[in-house]
Amino acid sequence: MTTDPTALSAASAAAAGSGTSVSSAASASLSADYEAFLQLLTAQVANQDPLEPMDSTTFVSQLAQLSQVEQAIQTNSNLETIASQLASASSFADVALIGKTVSLSSSSFELGESGGAELSYRLADNASSVSATILAADGTELRRIEGLPTSAGEAHGFTWDGNDYAGLPLPPGRYEVEIRATGADGKAVSYETFTQATVDSVVFEQGQSLLSLDNGETVAASSVRAVE
Template sequence: MIDPTASNPTTGQPASVSSLSRLNADYQSFLKLLTAQVANQDPLAPMDSSTFVTQLAQLSQVEQSIQVNANLADISARIAGAVAMSDVQLIGRTVTVPGDQIVTPTENTRLSYQLMQPADTVSARVVMDDGTILRSFEGLPGTSGQSHELNWDGRDDAGLPVIGEGPFRLEIIATDAEGESVPYNSYTEARVESVIFGSGVPTLVLDNGSEVSSSLVARVE
């Protein structure tokens, strides 16, 4: 579903229109003042017109800048609209996104991780909210700069199917040769339930309760 309370992405346009209106009023006032001064000037001591020419040029530059900003705002709104419609097509699809939440395990629950630096030892485990370990994985790849997939068959360490829904959580334990923890990013699969719009930015609402930007989607099923 699409959130009906979403804001319109074209919020920048009225500001540009208002600025142009104010500039036009100032421009008209300036022309009236210029006309009055020229009409009442002393023929024997004519006014220096260079100052008025400079001010006219400055007004023209401001007008052009406001118009450029208005055009850019319009282009930005159109792009945001196109991205929003593309995100709507993700509703009901399964996506891989950054996170550690697993809602309903299947026979082929695909998980993955990426290490920020090389690790000497890497293991993973799927745990319940209370910390109970359901499944452990040892001897995982420790190279950095690439995604490592981890397939979970939905069974615990005893080989029994995990009954019930989560959310369960994926934990990665990675250490270097000195035993120091290595930072990582984990990725899990989730189904897109809806798209909401806040400040013109589309956000995907997933069935694991999280909300992410579509720009963070690593894979779509």
């Protein structure tokens, strides 16, 4: 009698689907293995030939294997408990973000009633020229800001006043920012854009913290790049 790893894997998959912890499912499977092992051992002892008693070495070896599996399951159970506690502590720590202004890795941002938006970007490599283009939700180009910093490795901030090319204020709503960075070789330089928003509340779902922002977005706490 040996413990079948495939059976334990199936138990793990069933646990994931039912919400039961993997260690609990594995422990239940191991308990069944122990019971079957003892039944088999009892049957063989009861029916052995007294003149040729069975070799107990195999049973001792299999019992040792079951004990090792049991210890591994207990270790996994302890690790699951620790991971759950750490996740809970991290989630409650995210509550401190409520009311804070955070920078997020995103190209989408909200233009408020007051007009203007604070944006930033980070280049992967140094560039010879950098500009930012403000786009409407449908992709229409509304404004381009030229002469932005070209160095890599740090976040560069810039402000859009909320006006279009004609100097007319645009209505509040959702807009996109696109960075156009060109290297000395004429090739495009990759980048990451950041936008700012204020955290209104924190929602806990499926073991992670989701931040509800004042611009109407809900994002994972892990997407926050900086807190002001």
